[in-house]
Structure formats: C-alpha cells, structure tokens
Amino acid sequence: MNNVLRLAIVDPDDSKRDLMKNMLLGMEMIWLEAESSRYEFFGDVVAQTHPEIGLVAIDGDPDKALDLVSRLSETSPDCSVLVTSSSSDGNLILRAMRAGAKEFLTEPVRIEDLLSALGRIGERRLGQGDAKQRGCQVIAVTGSIGGVGCTSLAVNLGCLLAQEEENSVALVDLDLCLGDADVFLDTIPDYTLVDVAQNVSRLDFTLLKRSLTKHASGLYLLPRPVQLEDIGLITAEDLQRVIGLLKATFTHLVLDLSKSYSAIDLIALEMANHILLVTQLDLPCLRNVVRLMMSFGEMEGIVDKIKIVINRVGLESGQITIKKAEETIGKEVFWQLPNDYRTMIEVRNNGVPLCEQFPKAAITQSIATLVEALNSDGKIEAPAIVAKRSGISKLFQMWPSKGG
Ligand SMILES: Nc1ncnc2c1ncn2[C@@H]1O[C@H](COP(=O)(O)OP(=O)(O)OP(=O)(O)O)[C@@H](O)[C@H]1O
Ligand SMILES: [Mg+2]
Numbered sequence: 001m002n003n004v005l006r007l008a009i010v011d012p013d014d015s016k017r018d019l020m021k022n023m024l025l026g027m028e029m030i031w032l033e034a035e036s037s038r039y040e041f042f043g044d045v046v047a048q049t050h051p052e053i054g055l056v057a058i059d060g061d062p063d064k065a066l067d068l069v070s071r072l073s074e075t076s077p078d079c080s081v082l083v084t085s086s087s088s089d090g091n092l093i094l095r096a097m098r099a100g101a102k103e104f105l106t107e108p109v110r111i112e113d114l115l116s117a118l119g120r121i122g123e124r125r126l127g128q129g130d131a132k133q134r135g136c137q138v139i140a141v142t143g144s145i146g147g148v149g150c151t152s153l154a155v156n157l158g159c160l161l162a163q164e165e166e167n168s169v170a171l172v173d174l175d176l177c178l179g180d181a182d183v184f185l186d187t188i189p190d191y192t193l194v195d196v197a198q199n200v201s202r203l204d205f206t207l208l209k210r211s212l213t214k215h216a217s218g219l220y221l222l223p224r225p226v227q228l229e230d231i232g233l234i235t236a237e238d239l240q241r242v243i244g245l246l247k248a249t250f251t252h253l254v255l256d257l258s259k260s261y262s263a264i265d266l267i268a269l270e271m272a273n274h275i276l277l278v279t280q281l282d283l284p285c286l287r288n289v290v291r292l293m294m295s296f297g298e299m300e301g302i303v304d305k306i307k308i309v310i311n312r313v314g315l316e317s318g319q320i321t322i323k324k325a326e327e328t329i330g331k332e333v334f335w336q337l338p339n340d341y342r343t344m345i346e347v348r349n350n351g352v353p354l355c356e357q358f359p360k361a362a363i364t365q366s367i368a369t370l371v372e373a374l375n376s377d378g379k380i381e382a383p384a385i386v387a388k389r390s391g392i393s394k395l396f397q398m399w400p401s402k403g404g
Contacts, residue, residue, distance in 0.1 A: 012060035073100025162218035186351020307334035
C-alpha cells in the first residue's frame, strides 16, 4: 500500500454510496479507508483516519454538507475534498469550491472523470512532496516494419515486469487484425478488447480484471478481437477510456501496437510514457524509422517519448553498424537486443515466456536490463553487443591478409 491514496466517503444515500464504493474498490490507486452516512460524524471520521481524500456527496442536505466541507478544510487541511452532486448549478459549484472543495463532479459520476479528478489530486499531492502515488507506467511497443520483433519484446517485457511482486501488469494486443500475443502466452481468452471496449462505461474494476486473462507469470492479457469484422466496433475513443481504466488499476501497461499507425495506434502512442520503436539494422527498417520520426515530429508530445530499440543485433555480418544507424536516424539508440532465433522461436512455439523457459539466456537478461533502464532515468545505458563473426567475415579472420 505504498503508492495509494486513502479515501473516506460520506453519503446519506446508501445505494448511491454503494455504487461509488464499487467504482472505487477496484482501483488499486485508492484505498477505501472509511465510510459514513452522516455528515455530522464525518469530520471526526476524517480526523481519526487521516485520509488523503474526503469524498462528500452533498445531495442529502447541501447546506449541511457544504458546512462540513468548510470545517474539513479548516480542521483537516491535508485532506483534499472531492464533492459530488446531481446538480450542475454554477452557484452550487462555486459554493463548494469556496468552501474548500478541490474537485466537483456531477452525478452520475463517469468513471473517467473520477479518475481524472483523483489523478489531479494525486499530482497536486506529489507536487507537495508526497511521493505516495506512483501512477501507471504505460509502455507502447511499435515497429518500423512487419516481423521486426515487437510482440516478442512486448510479451517478454510484460512477463518480466509481472514477476516483480509489487507490480501488476497488463498487456493489450492492439494489432487488431493479426495480433498474436495470445499465442505467445498459450492462452485462449474468454473476453477480448471488443467486449471491454463496448462495456467500458458500465465496467467497474473488478469486472475489468475478470475480463482479462491472467497468465501464470502474473501478466494480464487483453487480446485482440476474435472476428475480423468486430474490429470496427472499437473506436479510438473507446480505447482511450479502456487505457484510462487500465491505468487506474495496474502499475504497468504494455501496448503491442499494429504497424498500420491507425487512429487506435496513435491514441496508444499519445497515452504512453515510453514508446519503444523496434527496428533492425537493415536499410528498409532504418528508412522507415527516419520516415516515422519525421511524422512523429509533427505530432505533439510523441518524439520525446521515443526510444529506439535495435533487435536481432549480430544477425549477419552485412548489418549496418549501430553508429551508422544512429547517424541515419539522428537519434541515439536506446537499447540493443541480441539475435537468438532458436530461443525466440522456441518460446513462441511453446507459448512460454523467456523468463520461464530461458531465464539465463542473453536475450532474457537484455530485456530484463531494458526494464531497469526504463526506470533509471538514463542512468543505465545499453551494453553494446559484439556480433559473433560468421560466414565470410569469419573466414577472413581465420586467414589474416598477408599485409597484416
Ligand atoms: N532477438 C531476436 N532474435 C531472433 N529472432 C527474433 C528476435 N526477436 C524476435 N524474433 C523472431 O522474429 C519473428 C517475428 O517476431 P514478432 O512476432 O515478435 O515480430 P512483430 O514485430 O510482432 O511481427 P508482426 O509485424 O507480425 O506483429 C519471430 O519468429 C520471432 O521469434
Ligand atoms: Mg506482432
């Protein structure tokens, strides 16, 4: 419970209070500390339990409730008050804010509005040096060409993150047509992104978690739709809400994007904290990285989040060098993943992640260090991978030139 906001709620209407509690209970960022049905006792409840947030539903008796809000801001200034009401009357909102409310939400409260309000309160507290809320790290994995290794990275990164006890991690397969994250995890899911997207306004967090498939590694998977014709049912707006919900309930989200750079992919890029752009060291891949970086440059807030990941380093002697790749792209390479086709194909075919089947393999260690590097604010740098010489270049090594 290190990164949660503790909340106490008061609402004389039992059924409305239960509804709100259900919404709050599934949120891992929220710990429901106390509840009360009486405005007159709530000041004492807050004084005794010291919640960071006091949620006051004022419709039971607006005058009494707003008196309580004023008292709370005097007696418990560390408690941020969030007011809810079915009225959106400007005067009432003004009174609530003047009484000391930090946020005002109109009932019925939409889950994403509640999340935003809680997020704002959390951020303000962080600004005050309260480091309790850690938030959710969203990692989008995208690629410069088909088959470059995005799903391999997304799945194994997710499983490695999920191994840490303090993490709760979900992987969303956004390759809506042909995604195969379920194959990598050998799962047959009951629900897909379509079910969740279509019910997003009705979902509470317990239901959301139940709709995801939990892999033995601890990783939750939200797979792509089963039927191709269902893809049209998911809008970019739906996805935005789904990601919003997932962000509130998981510590890490890994998004495996398609290579079509559709509106859905773009939402994922916007909502991500880190974008891992996977490429290989050949000309078509690098040319696409350059093109992508130019387009990303036109979009707000994307370029700074991009981290170039070179996959399959050491694949063959004809590969372009890292230095040349960096010059071409005009950006430093963030990470290098070694080539290991046999291991990678085996884990995919067996539907078992690297950390289970090959925990000691160089590729597993490399992804594990990448995970650390993402959290290290640039303190951990990618170790260079020295390509094993093979084929013709190996022969040249065995027979040094006469002059040498
Ligand atoms: N580091 C690696 N070394 C060797 N082979 C790899 C490596 N990473 C991925 N592969 C292999 O490359 C192939 C494509 O990988 P993957 O499916 O992860 O790519 P992708 O970018 O998700 O593809 P798609 O565009 O179809 O979604 C797979 O056969 C996988 O085993
Ligand atoms: Mg893929």
